[in-house]
Amino acid sequence: MRLGMYCNYTEKTAEFASRVGFESMELAVWSRSTVNPNITDGELARVMKDLEKRDIEISAIGCYPNHIHPDKEFAKDNQAYFHKVIDLAHRMGVTVIGTHGGNDYFKSIEENIPEWKECFYSYCDHAAKYGVKIAIENCPMVDVKTQFRNNLAYSPEIWEVLFGVLPAENLGLEFDPAHMIWQGIDYVQAVLDFGHKIFHVHAKDVEVRRKQWAKYGMFGPQIGNDKYRKGPRSATWCAGWDHHWRGRAVGWGDVNWPKFISALVEVGYEGNMDVEHEDKVFLKQMLAQLDISEEQDLINNYSTEENGLILAYNHLRPLVPPHR
Template sequence: MKLGVFTVLFGQKSLEEALDFIASKGLEAVEIGTGGYPGNAHCNPDVLLGDESKLKAFKQAVQSRGLTISALSCHANPLHPQKTISQADQSLILKTIDLAQKLEVPVINTFSGCPGDSDDAKYPNWPVAPWPPDFQEILDWQWTNKVIPYWTETGKYASDRGIKIGLELHGGFSVHTPATLLRLREAAGEAIGANLDPSHMWWQGIDPVQAVQILGRAGAIHHFHAKDTTIDPINVNRYGVTDMQPYTNMLDRAWQFRTVGYGHDLKTWADIISALRLVGYDYVVSIEHEDGLMSVEEGFTKAVQNLQQILIKEPLGEMWWV
């Protein structure tokens, strides 16, 4: 496995400054945003796809520092019911796939998106209960008419270009659990897989080790984020895990994102890393920093220090003892 980082947290630095800092910490890979929610501070697909010299310089900036690009990330909502939003996000995803092909990056990461409740809807509608039956009707309509058709077509576009799509399992979107990811993968093809982030499993009540097992046995983990979550035992009983308070209201929230090791101990993280190796995932573990209690540099540095202790880096050897 290689240790990497999602460079969006260094968006205020130039690409070269960010890469220098990342390399100085001993990392081997970077995940770079191309637009959507992560922004494109370091990587604008329109610019790079339109200018071979700039594309070459971009590749050289990464490679000259001994780094590889683990994924291009364009987290967005390509199923948004407002056409101006969904069409822009769909175009971004296709451009990111094209850029990944040119850069020889095997994975792009994004969200599945979430449609509305009809073609006339204005906002996404995320059903989270099977009753009253209206919710089931909405869910069936979304998957039949929006989720499966779009991702079947986009998955083929990616597959034809040798690219895999890592969908981040995230609340608020149609694909948010191992089951919903596998449902879409079965319908839309094996180009579709997970960008698995344990932090979103914990707050939904899912054990990330079991999520790794479920998805890994199906060969459905394309990329992996390293981010932690802490659950407040008092606040969760007041607000539940679907707490709608702003992330900035940290004292009262039911849960909040933390840097690796500050929500769960390193034994838990070692179990996750071991589960990844067990199911055959030996790709990049990409740090994502969204810890409101730490500065970017401190949170990132602590995540690096903690993960370096437990990451399994060397290739598997023979079992000499059997």
């Protein structure tokens, strides 16, 4: 198991990762990422060569749109782009793509399933031709203002149904324990139950702030969140991290990392573990100067904050089995 980080590629980030000791990367491949479907063969070869010389393996590429957004033209654009991402994975020789399940949040989960199945059947069929796996991350992407969810695949109950209606061998999970804690889900048991479907792992921690939780409850603050909204398609899900729970650097939150990693080893997980750094404590000064309106903005900037990533590496390195 290699220990790495989820980031937007830059030569500076690759140099930092190598210097710290990271051995893998999940590369963001959004439209504004350095590596994206429009990258030229020459530019891509330069990136691949740079990572190869640093002995950094590309464990996955990541793109997380709402595939079945209620704005169906927007959803259609997202789906077309994601098919290009699948082609990009083939160009790169990468075998895992991290994404979200999407959600038409004006419908129930059950009402979403037929559209979700049609969409992800096309992805899995396309990806299977290249030996590529689709790994759905379990972040609900809850908008704390409206309670809309941009990802339906956030709990073991729902995974069971999704994998039942679409039993594709190349459809699985990108497992993130942090999002299970604030939902009250047993993340260790989920690993044991769905180990055969875990294709990639995000290492992120979470701090549940009990004093705030006692006031706001599970759904977070509901008054005064309009300030977070940037546009008609943006979400205010980040606002919750300022209140009843917040992302933390690995080792600074509530995840029991020895138990989590032990469960991964027990189920035979052989992929990599990439740190998804989203700690606002370490990023406070940086965030004050940035306009964060989409997830790609988070990744493009969070992966440049070095202190939290170094802390995460130092915490995980003694716990993660070395790769063979």
